[in-house]
Amino acid sequence: METALTRLTGVRHPVVQTGMGWVAGPRLVAAAANAGALGILGSATMTPEQLRAAVREVRSRTGEPFGVNLRADAEDAGERVDLIISEGVRVASFALAPSRELIARLKGAGVVVMPSVGARRHAEKVADWGADAVLVQGGEGGGHTGEIATSVLLPQVVDAVDVPVVAAGGFHDGRGLVAALAYGAAGIAMGTRFLLTSDSTVPDSVKSRYLAASVADVTVTTAVDGLPHRMLRSELVASLERVGRIRALVRAGRHAAGFRRISGLSWRQMYREGMRLKHGKDLSWGQVLLAANTPMLLRAAMVDGRTDLGVMAAGQVTGVIEDVPSCADLLARLMAEADAALAELHGLATRPPWT
Structure with missing residues (x-):
């Protein structure tokens, strides 16, 4: 299936595997790419x-x-x-809007720039700065999320910008791809669906927790880092929501220290990271410290398999996913579903009005 996304990036299918921290490592990214999708490495935890x-x-x-x-x-x-310019990486995606200067540097080197956005105004800004495409995530998506559903946000962004738009939040099958295309998107991006593949390195015990979850078992909480975060309900999340402020800060400080050791950041660098996080947001310093806690809580589950000590970011589609296929099988099935949906719609469009 050829769309503006496949032409821009050179992939076979208009599907993106998102760059999830601790999850989107080399094995998953390569498997997604070999299956015809755009695999994206999650580098924030590297x-x-x-x-x-x-x-x-x-x-x-x-x-x-x-x-x-x-x-x-x-x-x-x-x-x-x-680094990605020197290594010849095809696409640079961003969790937040990159500066005009970073976009220009990447484009000058022939790298496709695709920032993620959660609002129409952000899409307009990065498109004006020269972004080649935008990935727009609605509130159904896992991890840090907004309040506007994809079905409302996506057409707003499609109408606002002249670059390809990739839809994220709530997608897991071929019918969703066709729906996104109908809204004017050039493709879809999926996180949770790729996490739940056999090529994902997430421990099987953690995948089982996702598979057992219903739609009602996916919640949005601010207890982890002070920002709206969509994840699976768990005893840890419940305890974070119950715990007092002082105990929460002590726990956050301990985990922040652990992340500092793994990431190689100095305390000075983490302080600067906190200043950047606080900038433009109504966050207390306690919330900034809680935010430093998040990578370690995610790592505990996604790498170590400790669902009792970690959190599990999850899109709402978790509740309708029932299997763990390979990336190759997933993409083959998804594209077959999309072809079938398109054929059905074509049949509706060409039937005489009296049938």
């Missing part, structure tokens, strides 16, 4: 050295295009941009 090694591992596993997700507000964002 040091620059780890990112370079991960990029090279992906390239050793596939000859297909892939991307890297970057945090635009990270202190070393410029260094990471230089």
